[in-house]
Amino acid sequence: MMKRIKKFFRQLSVDLHFLVPVTVIVFFLCLIIIIAKDKMVGDVESSLNRYMGYLKDTVFLSTYDSLKKGNMKVFEDILTQIGTYEQVKEFSLINKNGKVVYSSNKEFLKTIDSKATKINKPLTETGSNKITYYFPVVTVDYCTRCHRQWESGEINSVYRISLSNSSFVNLVNISSFSNKAIFIGGFIAVLLIYILYSYIKQLKFSEIISESEKKYRSLFENIMDVQFCIDENGNLVLISPSGVDLLNYRDKSEILHENFASKLLYDEQTYRDLAEKVYSEKEVYGYEMTLKKKNGAPLIAEANMRLVEKDGEKVIEGIFRDITERKNNEKQLQLLASVFENTIESIMIVSSDGKIQKVNQAFLDSTGYSEEEIVDFSPLEIQPFNENRRYLLKVAAEVRKNDRWKGEIWCRKKSGEIFPQWMSVSVLKDDNGSVMNYILLLHDITSLKKSEEELRHQATHDMLTGLPNRQLFEDRLKRAVAHHERYGGKFALLFIDLDNFKNINDTLGHKIGDLLLIKAGETLLECCRESETVARLGGDEFTIILNDIEDENGIVTVTERILKAVASAKKVGGHEVYTSASIGIAVYPADGRNSVSLIKNADMAMYKAKELGANDYYFYNSDLKVRLERKISLTTKLAKALEEDDIKVYFQPLIDLKSGKITGAEALARWQTDTSRFIRPDEFIEAAEESGLIGTLGDFVLNKSCENLRKWHEAGFESLKISVNLSVKQMNDQNIVTKTRNALKKYSLKPSGLVYEITENVAMKDFGATLALFKELSGLGVKISMDDFGTGYSSLAYLKQFPLNSIKID
DSSP, X not given: OHHHHHHHHHHHHHTHHHHHHHHHHHHHHHHHHHHHHHHHHHHHHHHHHHHHHHHHHHHHHHHHHHHHTTOHHHHHHHHHHHHTOSSEEEEEEEETTSBEEEESXXXXXXXXXXXXXXXXXXXXXXXXXXXXXXXXXXXXXXXXXXXXXXXXXXEEEEEEEEEEOHHHHHHHHHHHHHHHHHHHHHHHHHHHHHHHHHHHHHHHHHHHHHHHHHHHHHHHHHOSSEEEEEOTTSBEEEEOHHHHHHTTOSOGGGXXXXXXXXXXXSOHHHHHHHHHHXXXXXXXXXXXXXXXXXXXXXXXXXXXXXXXXXXXXXXXXXEEEEOHHHHHHHHHHHHHHHHHHHOSSEEEEEETTSOEEEEOHHHHHHHOOOHHHHTTSOHHHHOOBOSOHHHHHHHHHHHHHHSEEEEEEEEEOXXXXXXXXXXXXXXXXXXXSOEEEEXXXXXXXXXXXXXXXXXXXXXXBOTTTOSBOHHHHHHHHHHHHHHHHHHOOEEEEEEEEEETHHHHHHHXXXXXXXXXXXXXXXXXXXXXXXXXXXXEEETTEEEEEEEEEOSHHHHHHHHHHHHHHHHSOEEETTEEEOOEEEEEEEEETTTOSSHHHHHHHHHHHHHHHXXXXXXXXXXXXXXXXXXXXXXXXXXXXXXHHHHTTOEEEEEEEEEOTTTOOEEEEEEEEEEEOTTSOEEOHHHHHHHHHHHTTHHHHHHHHHHHHHHHHHHHHHTTOTTOEEEEEOOHHHHTOTTHHHHHHHXXXXXXXXXXXXXXXXXXXXXXXXXXXXHHHHHHHHHHTOEEEEEEETSSOOOHHHHHHSOOSEEEEO
């Protein structure tokens, strides 16, 4: 019973929001009804009062009039008649002593009314059931006739009339009762309204409960979050269908009423920890646990649980959801965050409205900014990019058009230092295609730019001397031609070759040779202005472009300064080295209007300077070109002559002056053209040496000489020897000894029958190499003879070191 009462009051407290306004409304309605009723009662009371007043006045007037006339009989009759009035209880005449002398009610005769003695004006008294009126009678002159003891103007008696007020009392009682009835009716109305409200509410609540049950069942069966319940024994007693599917079971019967720990967890301790937490805290939210699927695979779940009591048993109710994907995503996000913060690439994330939202540590480290100084600002405000606004707006337009941009951009550090970066911009959009963020990936390419610069420098500069190489020289030469062709004026091209460099390089070693080339490059730079180009083409060849010259005097001044500077003795690698230079000069536009012509003509002039002797210069002229063209033509014809066996070998006899006998012969190559004209030997041999045909020519002469020597021996002249000349190029041929050995073997000749003749000048060009070759040939058995002795160095000290068998003196 008490539970029902409590339940009723709980329900009542819930319904107060309805009862209070209804009660207030009914109360005011009742109040309005009472006010209206009271007004009606008041109107009735007023009517009664008027009636009572009329009745009083009528009684007084009628009796007073009869008494005034002294007609006591009439007065008594009137009293009798008044006594019959329904509303008149009594009408009495009281003398001034308070004694009732006449009354319509005999019960009041001779009674004393002490109030009457004290009345000097009309008085009204209201009792519980009547209203009594006192009206004093004043003596007038007329009355003194009969009552001489009365004095005029004094009160001689008092009328008393009592009227019944039962109508008023009944009216008041009825009014009071009706007020109570109205309020009781109001209460009953409130009660009926509440009962009706509760009934309607119950009907509606039943519908809601029914609909809710349907929704709950649908939700229970279809919601992805899994509802579950575990009893006191740790058995799973409830699980929603989504949980059955999530754990890969076919039917809930496979897991219901099974031990939760052994069926769905990997160990008992996990469940003990879970249960302990729920039993101690009653409600647990966001509890993470790893469940075991039917196939043993893990499922990471997040559960909200509470401890409830059902049928006297404490159970754990809760829901859990699969957060495996979320946890994996969190790991991915953590990984991405770690990559974001730890990558060496600078990353900037810009919002769709152009504000910097996030930068990583690499960006802060590379620029020197703090995060507070750059986040929430526009790149145009803090200017981390050292590019003009137009260029940045162009990049932004390209990004909006293509959703990406890649390119090189110069950035500015907080300190103001600028540095190059390779920037990649991509756009991140939402599902609706609206731009969410711009992702800027920046890579510092300072070292790359430096490497590129070094590569460009290496590609265009000589590795040894650091001077412009052939590629850069030719480019600058073309620019000089284009400039002077457009604006007029002259410039000169100097082609420089170091004299005696090969001997120094071979004798002292390549290291000393390299140091000498470096020294020569520095010397040439010192002799020129910064605006002039000094280049190394390769080997010991250098070029200089002298810009804006007025006449040959300026060229000569610079050239002589160069010759003097190069020719001075130099301390290189602990050795004092002497060298000189041969310089060929070509002038634009007189000696060529393009770079190819200028290079070719300066080169020819350089070779002419060498022919004139060391440490000299030569200006190109047209005769050099004619000679060169003739030499080229001669070289072409020589190659053809060698192919067609037009070169002949003639033998000049060697005679012993004492005996007059022939002791041998010297092989001489002669070239007779189809016009029967002989080409001078020095002319075609020089062409052969310069063109590289000297090797073929030398092999031809050696084999022809050995062939004829074999014939002479077979003819009985076994003591004869054959002499063959060796040129510089042949001596530099590393296979000369092998070729010699093969020729002797081919014709079955003794090495002593072959004599190699070398001129003094050729032998002394590279003393060390010559000495080594001579020793190797002597070891083979071949004889060595020096030709033209006395025309060159003529040094007996050197001669003593050579293994010579004879000397030819000019």
